[in-house]
Amino acid sequence: MLDIAEELSRWAGQGRDFAVATVVAVDGSAPRQPGAALAVDRDGTVIGSVSGGCVEGAVYELCERALDGGPAVRERFGYGDDDAFAVGLTCGGAIDVLVAPVRAGDPARAVLATALAAAARGEAAAVARVADGPAELLGHPLLVRPDGSYEGGLGGHPELDRTAAAESRAMLDAGRTGTLTIGAEGARCGRPLTLFVESSVPPPRMIVFGAVDFAAALVRAGKFLGYHVTVCDARPVFTTRARFPEADELVVDWPHRYLATTDVDARTALCVLTHDPKFDVPLLERALRLPVAYVGAMGSRRTHLERNERLREVGVTDEELAGLHSPIGLDLGARSPEETALSIAAEIVAALRGGSGVPLKGAHIPIHHEAGPPPTRVVTSMA
Structure with a gap:
């Protein structure tokens, strides 16, 4: 009702x-x-x-x-x-x-x-x-x-x-x-x-870090899924209403500093698209220790491995990194920002609902999964 x-x-x-x-x-x-x-x-x-x-x-x-x-x-x-x-x-x-x-x-x-x-x-x-x-x-x-x-x-x-x-x-x-x-x-x-x-309950939060083209597409996908979407970037020239008209909130701040002060919970999805060590390392250091539902980080496989080493250097444990999967999103062959956003959004849904992400055709798995408590964290990285 x-x-x-x-x-x-x-x-x-x-x-x-x-x-x-x-x-x-x-x-x-x-x-x-x-x-x-x-x-x-x-x-x-x-x-x-x-x-x-x-x-x-x-x-x-x-x-x-x-x-x-x-x-x-x-x-x-x-x-x-x-x-x-x-x-x-x-x-x-x-x-x-x-x-x-x-x-x-x-x-x-x-x-x-x-x-x-x-x-x-x-x-x-x-x-x-x-x-x-x-x-x-x-x-x-x-x-x-x-x-x-x-x-x-x-x-x-x-x-x-x-x-x-x-x-x-x-x-x-x-x-x-x-x-x-x-x-x-x-x-x-x-x-x-x-x-x-x-x-x-209030809509779950999706916080997109990094005011890039991929972020604009992901904002639209997040709104379609019913999220309250925030875009955060330290660069005011890119974090504008003209670029993100559908975002619920725009924040100009260093990502890790904003994450330290904003409210998150077990339904929150954090999508890190900054693709810059000075932003994403301190941000992920904090994000990996929060009880949120999803953390995704964009980057090539090489960037992913280098970032892991940087995170270890600042004290992130292998246990905390164990959930870091590469690449972010489902394998859709995505190329455009919109296709990539769909890939990320699909993975978020699969993670929250317990889906496998494999095609239903030929798979002997339930179409509708039993609802259960959300996972504490799903951490992914994009190739």
């Missing part, structure tokens, strides 16, 4: 009634992951997607029923061998979809409107909703903030809300979306509840 927060927040602000269908579980191969959502308003306007087209028609009908006074429901859609073209996922998997109405006068509407507005502004927040449990509790929302405060409720049991808020906050801290089960103690009728928790 939070993946279409901007549009839904606008609908809520306009006073529209709507129904939201959210993927809460995936079994096997499926085109969309948990959190993907589709919404329908009373005029029949549709935004979002839960399956890439496979089951949208059936989900649309469920949303219409919810808007006509129906309760929240959970439905499973999957592949059927008897009729591959009937309602189902012909990709072979199954998805569970939670469909819930958001109507005027519903107490949950105010909670969801607050959550949607926060997500649309890029603020950190989590929404926990009952995805499996007593029918009367399905879809009940709890909004949880980073400081642990919360509003809404899962059915009028304070202890249940406190437990759900604490568990949801832990998922928010990790930037995770998924399910959790609240034990029978405190749950209605002694039955455990399965909650679907969606975390909205």
